[in-house]
Amino acid sequence: MKTNSPLQWLTSREGIYYLLLALLLVVVLPLLLDPFRLNMVGKYLTYAFAAIGLVMCWGKAGILSLGQGVFFGLGGYCMAMFLKLEASTPEATKNQSTPGIPDFMDWNQITELPGFWQPFHSFSFTLIAVIAVPVLLAFIIGVAMFKRRVGGVYFAIITQAIAAILTILIIGQQGLTGGVNGITDLQTLMGWNIRTDMAKTTLYFVCVGLLFLCLLVARHVQNAKLGRILVAMRDQENRVRFSGYDVASFKVFVFCLAAGLAGIGGALFTLQVGFMSPSFVGIVPSIEMVVFCALGGRYSLLGGVYGALLVNAAKSGFSESFPELWPYAMGALFIGVVLAFPNGLAGLYERYIMPLEKRLPVIGKYLDKDKPAPQAPPVVSDQLSAEKP
Amino acid sequence: MNAQKENFLLAVEGLTVSFDGFKAVDDLSFYLDPKEIRVIIGPNGAGKTTVLDLICGKTRATAGSIRFGGKELTKMKEHQIVHAGVGRKFQNPSVFEDLTVFENLEVSYSQGHTVMGALAFKRDAAVVEAVESIAETIFLSDQLNEPAGLLSHGQKQWLEIGMLLIQKPDLLMLDEPVAGMSVAERKKTAELLRVITRDHTVLVIEHDMQFVGDIADRVTVMHQGKVLSEGSIEHVKQDPKVIEVYLGH
Numbered sequence: 001m002k003t004n005s006p007l008q009w010l011t012s013r014e015g016i017y018y019l020l021l022a023l024l025l026v027v028v029l030p031l032l033l034d035p036f037r038l039n040m041v042g043k044y045l046t047y048a049f050a051a052i053g054l055v056m057c058w059g060k061a062g063i064l065s066l067g068q069g070v071f072f073g074l075g076g077y078c079m080a081m082f083l084k085l086e087a088s089t090p091e092a093t094k095n096q097s098t099p100g101i102p103d104f105m106d107w108n109q110i111t112e113l114p115g116f117w118q119p120f121h122s123f124s125f126t127l128i129a130v131i132a133v134p135v136l137l138a139f140i141i142g143v144a145m146f147k148r149r150v151g152g153v154y155f156a157i158i159t160q161a162i163a164a165i166l167t168i169l170i171i172g173q174q175g176l177t178g179g180v181n182g183i184t185d186l187q188t189l190m191g192w193n194i195r196t197d198m199a200k201t202t203l204y205f206v207c208v209g210l211l212f213l214c215l216l217v218a219r220h221v222q223n224a225k226l227g228r229i230l231v232a233m234r235d236q237e238n239r240v241r242f243s244g245y246d247v248a249s250f251k252v253f254v255f256c257l258a259a260g261l262a263g264i265g266g267a268l269f270t271l272q273v274g275f276m277s278p279s280f281v282g283i284v285p286s287i288e289m290v291v292f293c294a295l296g297g298r299y300s301l302l303g304g305v306y307g308a309l310l311v312n313a314a315k316s317g318f319s320e321s322f323p324e325l326w327p328y329a330m331g332a333l334f335i336g337v338v339l340a341f342p343n344g345l346a347g348l349y350e351r352y353i354m355p356l357e358k359r360l361p362v363i364g365k366y367l368d369k370d371k372p373a374p375q376a377p378p379v380v381s382d383q384l385s386a387e388k389p
Numbered sequence: 390m391n392a393q394k395e396n397f398l399l400a401v402e403g404l405t406v407s408f409d410g411f412k413a414v415d416d417l418s419f420y421l422d423p424k425e426i427r428v429i430i431g432p433n434g435a436g437k438t439t440v441l442d443l444i445c446g447k448t449r450a451t452a453g454s455i456r457f458g459g460k461e462l463t464k465m466k467e468h469q470i471v472h473a474g475v476g477r478k479f480q481n482p483s484v485f486e487d488l489t490v491f492e493n494l495e496v497s498y499s500q501g502h503t504v505m506g507a508l509a510f511k512r513d514a515a516v517v518e519a520v521e522s523i524a525e526t527i528f529l530s531d532q533l534n535e536p537a538g539l540l541s542h543g544q545k546q547w548l549e550i551g552m553l554l555i556q557k558p559d560l561l562m563l564d565e566p567v568a569g570m571s572v573a574e575r576k577k578t579a580e581l582l583r584v585i586t587r588d589h590t591v592l593v594i595e596h597d598m599q600f601v602g603d604i605a606d607r608v609t610v611m612h613q614g615k616v617l618s619e620g621s622i623e624h625v626k627q628d629p630k631v632i633e634v635y636l637g638h
Binding site: 226238253 | 466477479483503507509
């Protein structure tokens with residue numbers, strides 16, 4: 001039923017879509033854009049990690065999380081703590097009353113590096129923490145909620161509350177977290193200056209590489225029996241339960257997966273942008289992530305990536321010219337998506353462009369050999385059906 | 390009676406469930422022999438569906454015990470009860486509409502039930518064979534690759550029965566399997582149930598007396614959460630209490 005070798009897969013319809021995205025990100029954009037703009041695309045791509053997590057969690061399994069910013073932020077903060085410690089050498093901070101600790105701690109009369117900062121001297125610990133910290137928090141929330149059968153709207157509201165709480169916590173604990181300014185002035189990664197154009201371009205390619213790795217992992221989960229159980233859970237949770245599955249553990253798994261993906265995105269964000277602050281953690285960024293996913297098409301992994309790219313590009317373009325109008329534009333966009341094309345861009349593509357592909361003389365003949373896209377979701381007549389509590 | 394107890398597949402004793410003081414099932418006891426087909430009938434609100442809910446773990450009992458093959462079900466979680474060998478079909482067909490018929494049956498297949506198991510699950514020849522053989526039993530061989538959402542009401546009911554069969558349960562519980570079916574579909578379903586009952590114990594809730602007479606070994610009549618009468622279909626049909634509360638109307 002499926003193609004087996006990687007080569008066969010790459011020449012299937014789905015493989016070609018992945019190749020086209022790779023072509024765009026690896027060849028076309030780097031050739032067209034200057035390092036500044038390319039760095040911005042890299043920043044947008046970090047949101048794509050959160051978006052593909054949401055495709056799995058919300059699109060496939062029907063669990064709407066309005067708190068992905070929390071996991072994105074935690075990943076970002078883990079990376080920022082490492083970079084900040086590296087930047088706070090005793091020589092660089094010799095004018096402080098306590099040299100060797102981050103500057104914002106010194107401003108807050110803290111005289112000793114807090115215990116939870118200590119392990120972030122280690123780069124390998126940081127790399128693990130970037131994934132482990134968000135996953136651990138997601139695991140705790142997931143077990144607490146899903147084992148008690150909290151779901152649907154209630155779950156969404158609770159995740160949103162957690163996003164608000166974490167923001168307040170970070171801002172309130174200024175001496176430990178850098179407060180509302182966040183963790184700034186990040187310079188080097190293991191002695192490598194991340195602020196040069198060269199470094200930013202390198203990080204862009206690292207980001208693209210990791211994005212494809214994550215896409216393939218998500219695709220593997222989606223195509224395994226696990227993926228079908230997630231979709232089944234979205235449709236008929238009770239039927240899955242009475243088919244002998246512990247539904248809660250599957251929900252915990254997919255929620256942790258989404259959190260881990262968002263955490264990786266957050267860490268790459270910190271590396272490429274050079275700082276991390278509470279404004280990327282709270283309710284607004286969390287909801288924006290849902291918008292990326294909804295606009296791209298919440299059933300499609302690639303849709304999530306395009307959604308993150310396009311909405312962010314529109315946001316930059318729009319807010320450069322009309323900064324105060326952007327929130328309205330985004331609100332309108334979201335309402336438009338929900339009302340007019342609930343399956344997002346991926347759904348529009350499937351409906352209107354896929355039939356045209358066949359008419360192209362060369363490609364059409366080539367694609368005719370192929371079966372229709374294997375993971376194509378059927379059109380859901382009621383766009384809210386996936387969110388039944 | 391006590392001496393025989395160990396031979397029962399299912400022994401329900403003193404089962405009571407109370408919702409805010411209202412006893413939906415009240416001190417109910419009944420016993421199922423292996424390979425028996427038992428039909429529960431009774432007026433609306435008699436507590437028939439609640440009994441199935443209690444057995445499969447959807448509702449928790451207030452008091453009493455449900456022993457199945459030596460295991461006490463009242464303390465077990467839903468998925469553990471399924472693994473113990475109890476399959477339950479709901480009143481409204483509940484199939485996975487976005488998945489194909491094949492995938493519906495595959496999800497119900499008795500392997501890969503943990504998160505890691507489901508990640509590592511391979512669709513091997515044994516799975517395909519099991520799915521195809523069940524599909525033939527439930528008259529859906531030609532629809533294997535269709536999304537279940539496109540099936541007719543009757544076909545969805547069959548699919549759900551198939552999803553139970555592929556779990557290889559010892560006890561099958563069916564809640565109104567022929568409700569909303571056409572005459573032709575009813576006939577086919579009765580035929581299907583006869584095939585199933587050759588090697589399963591079946592507990593059915595049904596209103597259609599014709600259908601009940603066709604399939605039942607024994608009938609339990611429930612009224613207000615209690616057993617009103619029990620025995621062969623002829624026996625309960627002539628029981629004056631049954632005529633009074635149920636058949637007479």
